[in-house]
Amino acid sequence: MQYRRFGKTEMMLSQLSLGCMQFTGESPEETAIETVEHAVACGVNHIETARGYGNSEERVGKALKRIFARIPREDLYITTKIGPSSQVDDFKRNFELSMSLLGLDYLDNLDFHGPGSLEQVMPAMRDDGCLGYVRKLQAEGVVRHFGFSTHGYPSGVMDLVNTGEFASINLHYYYFYQGQREVVQRARELDMGVFIISPNNQGGRLHSPTDELREATAPLHPMAFNHRWLLNQDEVHTLSFGPKNPEQVDGNIAEADYDGTGPAREEFDRVLARVEACYRAVLPGTFCTTCNKCLPCPANIDIPGLLNLRNMDSAFAMSDYARGRYSKVGSGGAWVKGVKGDQCTKCGDCLPRCPENLDIPELLWQAHQSLETGEIGRPIWDHEGDLLKNDLENR
Numbered sequence: 001m002q003y004r005r006f007g008k009t010e011m012m013l014s015q016l017s018l019g020c021m022q023f024t025g026e027s028p029e030e031t032a033i034e035t036v037e038h039a040v041a042c043g044v045n046h047i048e049t050a051r052g053y054g055n056s057e058e059r060v061g062k063a064l065k066r067i068f069a070r071i072p073r074e075d076l077y078i079t080t081k082i083g084p085s086s087q088v089d090d091f092k093r094n095f096e097l098s099m100s101l102l103g104l105d106y107l108d109n110l111d112f113h114g115p116g117s118l119e120q121v122m123p124a125m126r127d128d129g130c131l132g133y134v135r136k137l138q139a140e141g142v143v144r145h146f147g148f149s150t151h152g153y154p155s156g157v158m159d160l161v162n163t164g165e166f167a168s169i170n171l172h173y174y175y176f177y178q179g180q181r182e183v184v185q186r187a188r189e190l191d192m193g194v195f196i197i198s199p200n201n202q203g204g205r206l207h208s209p210t211d212e213l214r215e216a217t218a219p220l221h222p223m224a225f226n227h228r229w230l231l232n233q234d235e236v237h238t239l240s241f242g243p244k245n246p247e248q249v250d251g252n253i254a255e256a257d258y259d260g261t262g263p264a265r266e267e268f269d270r271v272l273a274r275v276e277a278c279y280r281a282v283l284p285g286t287f288c289t290t291c292n293k294c295l296p297c298p299a300n301i302d303i304p305g306l307l308n309l310r311n312m313d314s315a316f317a318m319s320d321y322a323r324g325r326y327s328k329v330g331s332g333g334a335w336v337k338g339v340k341g342d343q344c345t346k347c348g349d350c351l352p353r354c355p356e357n358l359d360i361p362e363l364l365w366q367a368h369q370s371l372e373t374g375e376i377g378r379p380i381w382d383h384e385g386d387l388l389k390n391d392l393e394n395r
């Protein structure tokens with residue numbers, strides 16, 4: 001296992017972190033406990049859960065009790081997350097419950113759970129709000145470090161980062177969604193820890209890849225490809241994985257020793273060139289780089305988010321993932337923003353801002369047709385697949 005300095009917290013975290021969201025509900029408690037124990041035995045030293053994850057904290061607490069009978073408390077770093085509230089007493093009750101369930105007398109890292117913008121979290125950021133309470137806990141040594149997790153838009157997340165109040169960030173950023181690139185770079189400037197949420201699942205359901213994607217990233221599994229892409233960036237420190245049992249720990253830990261050098265790096269570089277060749281071949285002149293420069297859209301369309309789904313659907317047949325995400329657009333949930341592509345008014349505001357000179361209204365319409373109705377298929381894999389494969393084999 002490789003370990004990385006988690007920004008200004010100075011914690012040396014394993015580059016793979018155990019996410020414990022799945023240890024909820026009816027899943028067997030003993031399996032959850034054994035999974036945590038096995039991950040720690042494999043070198044994982046960062047365990048992440050949340051007050052909002054049902055009985056996850058309780059199960060993690062039971063696992064920690066067993067583990068700390070064998071190793072010192074200081075050998076592990078524990079994160080939990082609590083939603084910021086305008087009522088500091090609610091936050092305080094939640095924190096005390098978390099600590100009781102985890103069985104800890106100090107917490108390594110406390111995150112605000114899920115704010116998407118400064119405006120959304122503002123009541124909690126006051127000295128007499130949740131932030132003031134967290135600072136008091138830090139002064140008492142009960143909480144070591146304070147960060148936040150987010151599913152928000154890059155602009156809103158950037159505002160939160162720029163407050164300078166957070167030592168770390170836990171966010172969505174993957175090869176197949178690079179829209180938070182500038183946020184991650186800004187976090188590096190501020191020496192923040194950067195923790196990637198759910199790279200295997202939210203990063204494109206890479207645990208269940210399509211044949212097209214598997215072929216493009218061969219001989220690497222798509223999960224390994226995405227892990228290496230992230231770990232090649234110094235500003236990224238640790239990636240979460242969420243096994244349901246000890247066997248799945250072994251399946252997820254393949255990249256634990258990857259250090260971005262040698263034959264493993266050369267192999268990655270070859271695969272990356274091939275994946276990007278696929279994009280160029282399938283989407284000539286219509287590939288969205290998710291640079292965000294076209295935003296804001298007055299019709300509240302998340303242009304990069306929707307065109308990124310089109311990229312994945314068209315190039316790698318990642319239709320289940322893309323259509324699943326698209327079906328949630330406009331539902332008001334925190335994960336998928338704005339409205340659907342058919343709401344574009346063709347006002348043209350975005351066009352001069354796109355460095356790729358994309359015909360954004362047309363591509364949004366195509367994305368809508370494909371992701372909503374399936375009327376436009378994958379132009380090359382479906383109709384000229386052999387041609388593309390031959391072309392790639394000659395590169």
Ligand code: SF4
Pocket residue numbers: 296297298299300301303343344345346347348349350351360361364
């Ligand atoms: S043309 Fe469409 S996508 Fe572009 S800014 Fe106007 S409404 Fe938004």
Ligand code: SF4
Pocket residue numbers: 287288289290291292293294295303304307353354355356357358360
């Ligand atoms: S500016 Fe163009 S390339 Fe960049 S995110 Fe918008 S549509 Fe995509």
